[in-house]
Amino acid sequence: MPVIYRTSYLLLHHDPVGNTLETEWQDFVNSDQLRTSLTEVLRLARLHRIRGYVANNTLLRAIRPADQDWINEHWFPEFAKLGVQRLAIIMSQDAMNRMGIANIMQRATAHVPFDTQHFADADAARRWAADVPATRQPAAR
Template sequence: MAILSTTPFLRIHLHEPTALLEVEWLDFVQGEPLREALLDALRLAHLHHVRAGLCDTKLMRTIRPTDQDWIVQRFIPELATLPLKRLALVWSSDALNRMGVSHVMQRCSHLLTCETEAFDSRSEAFLWVTAGSAAPQSAVLSEI
């Protein structure tokens, strides 16, 4: 696993054996920094030809309504252009974040052609999103 980008509120990992990009939210962020981080994740996903995504929102807090709108209108349509097979989400421990993410997913689920699933733990999400990958099982398990 390689760390491609890090900020005080976000870390982006690449799991090369499975072409998985993992976006790990570390803290609260809103507005332009949130949008720039999401666009950076998209840029890296295109650059590394990812086939799977994992979004860990465990430590992320509330997503403001204006940011939710931007995610639905701008980010998700671009995300849908990636050749993703699976997209896993790890639920936040923050109730308001869970509501916001659920709202975003309801509004844009029709745009995503990949399988999507939400989990309470990162390890469950990682195992699901990498299932059926071309990597040997030992390579997948070593990254958990």
């Protein structure tokens, strides 16, 4: 997948065929780096009208509690408005990150109108995120 945004701590990939974005974190990020990067994710996700998102947290370290709050209170409500249908989360090698992501996702349930799955394998996560139907079918009553 082509890289459309690059810093020393993040590669952001866009797959135009699968209509996905992937954040591939490279290491620990401080609060400013995390929030700036996730704000850029929102901008690029809107621009490309993505339907699948891959959060590749393999190398990401712990996320501070204040940043977890920011993600839940500010980022996720905006992300939920994008029309994303699948969120694939690739698990971090860092135990503290895994706990932080679990906390974020538990609290984000109210803002998550899409399918979410956790993966250990990046290729499987990418395939799943890109396999999005053209329109979401309403739930049967």
